[in-house]
Amino acid sequence: MNINIDFVNKLRTSGLRPTKQRLKICEVLFNTEKTFHFTVNDLSKIISEKLNQKISLATIYNTVHAFKKKGYLKEISMNSDKTYFDTNTTHHHHFFDSSTMKLIDLSDDQVEKIKINKALPGKKISSVEILVKVENE
Amino acid sequence: MNINIDFVNKLRTSGLRPTKQRLKICEVLFNTEKTFHFTVNDLSKIISEKLNQKISLATIYNTVHAFKKKGYLKEISMNSDKTYFDTNTTHHHHFFDSSTMKLIDLSDDQVEKIKINKALPGKKISSVEILVKVENE
DNA sequence: TACTTTCTTTAGAATCATTATAAACTATAA
DNA sequence: TTATAGTTTATAATGATTCTAAAGAAAGTA
Ligand SMILES: [Mn+2]
Ligand SMILES: [Mn+2]
Ligand SMILES: [Zn+2]
Ligand SMILES: [Zn+2]
Numbered sequence: 445m446n447i448n449i450d451f452v453n454k455l456r457t458s459g460l461r462p463t464k465q466r467l468k469i470c471e472v473l474f475n476t477e478k479t480f481h482f483t484v485n486d487l488s489k490i491i492s493e494k495l496n497q498k499i500s501l502a503t504i505y506n507t508v509h510a511f512k513k514k515g516y517l518k519e520i521s522m523n524s525d526k527t528y529f530d531t532n533t534t535h536h537h538h539f540f541d542s543s544t545m546k547l548i549d550l551s552d553d554q555v556e557k558i559k560i561n562k563a564l565p566g567k568k569i570s571s572v573e574i575l576v577k578v579e580n581e
Numbered sequence: 582m583n584i585n586i587d588f589v590n591k592l593r594t595s596g597l598r599p600t601k602q603r604l605k606i607c608e609v610l611f612n613t614e615k616t617f618h619f620t621v622n623d624l625s626k627i628i629s630e631k632l633n634q635k636i637s638l639a640t641i642y643n644t645v646h647a648f649k650k651k652g653y654l655k656e657i658s659m660n661s662d663k664t665y666f667d668t669n670t671t672h673h674h675h676f677f678d679s680s681t682m683k684l685i686d687l688s689d690d691q692v693e694k695i696k697i698n699k700a701l702p703g704k705k706i707s708s709v710e711i712l713v714k715v716e717n718e
Numbered sequence: 719t720a721c722t723t724t725c726t727t728t729a730g731a732a733t734c735a736t737t738a739t740a741a742a743c744t745a746t747a748a
Numbered sequence: 749t750t751a752t753a754g755t756t757t758a759t760a761a762t763g764a765t766t767c768t769a770a771a772g773a774a775a776g777t778a
Contacts, residue, residue: 461725461774484764500728505765521712522658525736527764539701540658550699559693560713564676564685567715574711575658576697578704598745598754621735637757642736664735 458514465499469507473517479532481520481547484508487529520547522575537574550576595651602636606644610654616669618657618684621645624666657684659712674711687713 451470455462472490473482482490488504491497508529511517520528522540528547537550558572588607592599609627610619619627625641628634645666648654657665659677665684674687695709 463726463773465727503727541701541704542707548701550697554697554699556696556698558695558711560687560691560711561693562687562691564678564715566718567676567678568718569713570679570716571714572711574695574697574709576706577658577708578701579707581703581705600755602756640756
């Protein structure tokens, strides 16, 4: 109950109405100390199978995109057929385990400063991300 | 004619029969001093519009995937709806220009050695790639 | 509270990239 | 040649994502 008040405020201050669908998705995504990575399909399964709720897929897409736009989620840059979202919105990097298809965070301070000796005239850098692919030894 | 002999050999030594479709695709992809990035759709358009040839889309997909498997192409790890391939198969990094949706190579020696202070037990690193997103200033 | 407006959800259709199917075709080797 | 395995192709199927338009819900106002 009191958890939800935070989410209600979070949504209200973002200009998003606190509907029960959005609050449920907030609970799944943000009501945990640990951040995690997920696909839309993962999220949909958690809601329907673990929580026995039904939220239409269109709403899940709408909500995830709305949250991304507000900066509450990041979409992860990497290709592997799947599109991943991340509840960790701080600047960080990733390991991608090809054996399990899972992403693992690599925090910015675990990477020594990246120096790039090439500039593109008229362009400014908006992000620098490392993707480390790993597999079983 | 003599260019094609190289491609015929390249294909034969890879265990791929040198069909006219594959040779045509080789010409488009490898008959140039510069490497480049492309999508399957780009390649398909070059073949049909610029060369006025018809190769079925299924064959283009098959060929691109076969070439990737043989190491003649790399598929680029990044998300932007589009899936890019790269005729530059050396180890290198990329800029992605969000304004133009184009990839630009960033050679390995233009990046100072990347040091990662995190290891995953039982896993070995298969690649480390940087993606630098840029936009207009 | 009643009314109005705007936003949100939803089922279902549409789209788009990619992959699968299976029959016709072709390169290669016997 | 003939046989074999590999290849191409049109077409259908798949799967993720987006669109549509109608019904429902939240917020604002009187
Ligand atoms: Mn998206
Ligand atoms: Mn692919
Ligand atoms: Zn992450
Ligand atoms: Zn490249």
